[in-house]
Amino acid sequence: MSGRLYGVGLGPGDPELVTVKTARLIGEADVIAYHAARHGRSIARSIALPYMREGQIEELLQYPLTVETTDHPCGYQGALDDFYVECAARLAAHLDAGRTVVVLSEGDPLFYGSYMHMHKRLAHRYPTEVVPGVTSVSAAAAVLGRPLVERDEVLTVLPGTLPGEVLAERLRATDSAAVLKLGRTFEKVRDAFAEAGRLEDAWYVERATMGAERVAPLKEVDPDGVPYFSLALLASPAERTFVGGAPVEEQRGEVVVVGLGPAGRPWLTPEAQDALAVATDIVGYGPYVDRVAPNPRQERHRTDNRVEAERARHALELARSGRRVAVVSSGDPGVFAMASAVLEASADYPDVPVRVVPGLTAAQAVASRVGAPLGHDFCVLSLSDLLKPWEVVAARISAAAMADLVLAIYNPASRRRTWQVAAARDLLLEHRLPETPVVIGRDVGGSGESVTVTTLAELDPDHVDMRCLLIVGSSTTQVTPQGTVFTPRRYP
Template identity: 55%
Template structure:
């Protein structure tokens, strides 16, 4: 009886970034001994992977070019690019499996490292459960590029982040920060998008460009001199991490101060621009409850304080920025709505002349009133007014005057700071003022801690509003005369203010 034929062994062979002298001894041995050599190739038949080890191939070996059906061009495959590539890997896996079943060892050549964005991994997924498999690691192109540029990428606790240039510009910006090191790969026709992202993220001056690193056709250029129409796919951008002594040192240059809005509660509501500013900062300043919502970044200084010391907080932040620091002042919601943006600018106006030389930016955030309104429909769908009932920074007489004006003008209202531990009576008086101009059935929403775990939404109306249900964490929305209630078929209740006002008699 004939013994069953022993299946061949599958090798994923990493060849490094391109220089034949960077191929490992183990990879060379496998390449010389394998009966079948498979390699990715373009339609014109050229293969970068094969060219790296072509002098090591022997005439008895079977060569299996894996010719990609599509690279960057469009395809008429019904499944699009992903469908065409998936079918391609399915077919190549079948062809390779035939050789393995016949007892032939197959070496699949892969530039860089097989498991680091390598094409080999897709064949590994399809074959490793059926055949004995071994992966030979290779020098990744990122490491080859760093060596050719003579640039250390990371030191001590610095993170190295690898980003594919195929991400959207906003996604790239959201992930870029000044404290990490980055490698951006798969450039090609994505170059312009990446360049714009680096400019917006403030990292353009640190970025280094290299094309075909370690190959004979290697090119190193300044990013500003690269022609976007002449960027090879095998190009990458390195952004080395800052030296530790530079990351946290005081600069002689004018500092930067950014006032950032975190949104009202959920981390999903923090914008990419705000995230970028927070990660770039050397120092964070803010009410300690808001600072607790910001992820800790190694080496970043944090200064938390009470919620009633806005002016002191602003002056502290400005002083830090004056010393050359990159400072973020953290606000909840939007920083320009009853928050820190005004406190900072007021301090600049009243402070030393040097503060006017600082690079000051305001980064908007989702406001609490917008978040609260979205939970219940569209109560602010027409003209509306925003008021704070806190009389800590303005006299109660002004608040009363504004309540009468807003109510008589038939604005929907968003009321911030409705009560506190020291002033429970003001919302009751505001309710009485509004009742002089609105019917008792006017819809009212009490929105507490919107976006947080203890969120609570209460529907009521002006006549039945219970002040005992309201605290400092509550935002009160009061409808206009045209605000309506709407019940959905599933029992959910919504309210909205129509965009059209109707007749004058309807509004009275």
């Protein structure tokens, strides 16, 4: 008796958006099959991983090419057709042996999905079931918080690979639209929106519901680095109409200083998400404000990084007028961030409530990537001498070194501060052995993440910038042969 083939939709990226049925089938399957580019990394597998079990057979269906040229006698399509035939034969062997085969597909299996190529070759030969999934279009609308279509409006879904003039024509003729497969097609798609007169209303959504999710007006997006997993969305043009119900009771203004953690959504606490959700105004340093998903009902106040006092007073003034203000900081707002500035300024605003919502710190994030270097007593200090003289910084470095504390060093360097890392290293070497472990964490949790384990003697200041955090070990900090760094809780 032959096995059964399932094409299952995993949704747009968040493992919690996998349907109950898909999760069950993944856990029960004998064989899990998934597509990947030549690098071998599969987004589909990463989404399904929480539902997989040990002992399952995995079939990696690795494309022979993506956008490259080929010497196949039938060209690009011929190479892909041969690939699909070979993949179908591999799956058929499992089905002939009576095994249940689940083919993973991001989004919905029959909506621009790779699964359909297996379906066309196998569904007429074996018992088959397709389990639908949440599409990227639905996810983008949900992330944006705007309806796709209302009443008798028309939604048009377009691939960005169409010619620019065809895209513009279709965009002019529809109410709402989603343009998929951006990546290399982004500039052409953006130009088509402009030609159709729809650019002002268009939004860009990248990796909807994933950790690196990003939302922005389409016209403001830099074409460099736009990934394939992004789309342009033209939401419903209908105005929102509210009917019935009592008027919303006017709320008293407040300021909430919110820690965003070191990177994207996975590092954001539920309490921080709630504070951001109810805010009427988002205030902060520009790049941190940009990490909060845009919401049309909220006002965003982006400022320079050197105006903390002015930013704090502005937030308090907004709250005094009845606004609910979220002042955002990277990491934890109480660690070299905005909480102290807001609380200091609040002395002049005794009628405005201020509360602080903590966030995961950069030190914790970097430490987690290598093990547990902060496992014993440690010291947190900033290498910046903008708000305190270098003599104070140097004295504290020496004191912490003499006390044999692990050091977590923030703000190690910038474009204008380039010598402090070398100076700090030399101070530490007066009290620490040259082989003392040093961890350099850069953009942890972000797209440019890198983590390096080196020693105090080999610490190269040229490899350190403002986006880095350093962890310098104590006399007991150890590095295992596998590269794990930890500081024992027991002291000699």
